[in-house]
Amino acid sequence: MNAADAAEDYRTTLQELRANNKNTINLLTILADDYSEVAHAIVQTIDDHLHNVTQEQKLPTLYLTDSIVKNVSTPYKALFEKCIVKMFLHCFKSGDERVRTALHRLRLTWTEIFSRGKLYELDIKVNQEDPKWPIDTPVPNGGNGKNRTVPTSSVASSSTTTVPTPIVRPSTSNQKVHVNPKFMDKMAVKKGEGASPSSSSSSVSSRTVTVGKSNEVKVEVKPILKKAVAISARDPRAAKDPRGGGGKEKDEVKKVKK
Numbered sequence: 275m276n277a278a279d280a281a282e283d284y285r286t287t288l289q290e291l292r293a294n295n296k297n298t299i300n301l302l303t304i305l306a307d308d309y310s311e312v313a314h315a316i317v318q319t320i321d322d323h324l325h326n327v328t329q330e331q332k333l334p335t336l337y338l339t340d341s342i343v344k345n346v347s348t349p350y351k352a353l354f355e356k357c358i359v360k361m362f363l364h365c366f367k368s369g370d371e372r373v374r375t376a377l378h379r380l381r382l383t384w385t386e387i388f389s390r391g392k393l394y395e396l397d398i399k400v401n402q403e404d405p406k407w408p409i410d411t412p413v414p415n416g417g418n419g420k421n422r423t424v425p426t427s428s429v430a431s432s433s434t435t436t437v438p439t440p441i442v443r444p445s446t447s448n449q450k451v452h453v454n455p456k457f458m459d460k461m462a463v464k465k466g467e468g469a470s471p472s473s474s475s476s477s478v479s480s481r482t483v484t485v486g487k488s489n490e491v492k493v494e495v496k497p498i499l500k501k502a503v504a505i506s507a508r509d510p511r512a513a514k515d516p517r518g519g520g521g522k523e524k525d526e527v528k529k530v531k532k
Contacts, residue, residue, distance in 0.1 A: 277315035284309060285319050294334045303341045306350065317353045324361055332365045333373050340380060343387055355388050359396045366400055374404070 275283075284305055291298050309316050324335045339361065343351045354361075366377055384393060390412040397409040 275309075275312075277312040280309045280312045281315040281319045284316055285323065288319065288323050288335075288338075291334050291338060292331055294337060299334070299338050299341050302338055303345055306342045307346045310346065310349065313349045313353055317350065317357070321357055321361060325364060329368050329373075332368060333376060336361065336365050336377070336380065340383070351387065355392055358388060359392065359399055362396055363399050363403070367403060378407070 284302075287302060287305060291302065306313070306316050320335065320339060324332055327335065339354055339358070343354050362377065362381070366374060369377065381393075381396070390410075393410065394412050397407065401407045401409055
């Protein structure tokens with residue numbers, strides 16, 4: 275079938291699309307796939323149909339275009355990209371608020387379908403008709419080669435950054451721990467057994483005890499004066515012997531002389 279016959283056959287079936295009927299759109303999508311060899315004639319037929327039907331039939335025609343570029347793709351995607359801005363703008367101008375809202379939802383699904391430059395052109399043209407229409411400003415490709423867009427609109431968006439509240443640990447730098455001085459003294463005596471009384475009875479005025487890893491607690495120990503206990507070096511038996519020791523040896527000498 276040549277391009278003219280295919281276009282005429284397709285136009286006849288297209289007349290049945292009077293509303294957003296899923297079955298009719300699916301049928302026309304399948305026919306477009308069958309006539310993909312003459313895709314340029316089918317695209318031209320759909321474009322002409324959009325500009326000549328009533329307002330109620332324009333939006334379903336644009337839905338048909340959407341179905342073809344998403345389900346058939348090659349070669350329709352490249353062909354429709356050449357006229358999609360004109361088709362979309364025509365439908366937008368003739369539509370009411372309900373139609374325009376539906377067109378905006380449809381436009382948001384084309385991010386991966388049409389090029390970002392073409393979508394940016396579409397947004398600029400529609401924004402000239404309606405300043406409330408948001409414009410997606412294309413951003414140059416980064417090193418990853420992916421397309422990215424920065425949405426802009428008449429209403430500035432604000433972001434709120436939540437700063438986590440720092441955890442405040444209780445300080446122990448000014449806390450004092452009271453330790454029983456008798457206990458500290460006993461520990462000092464055990465460690466210093468055999469030392470002179472002066473060294474073992476020396477008092478500790480202050481000590482530092484480490485608590486955790488970073489906090490230090492100052493321990494104050496009151497000094498205790500110990501009484502020195504005099505230890506007698508004399509033999510207890512010497513106190514009873516008035517001779518001062520050595521008497522037993524003299525008695526033994528006398529016995530030998532006798």
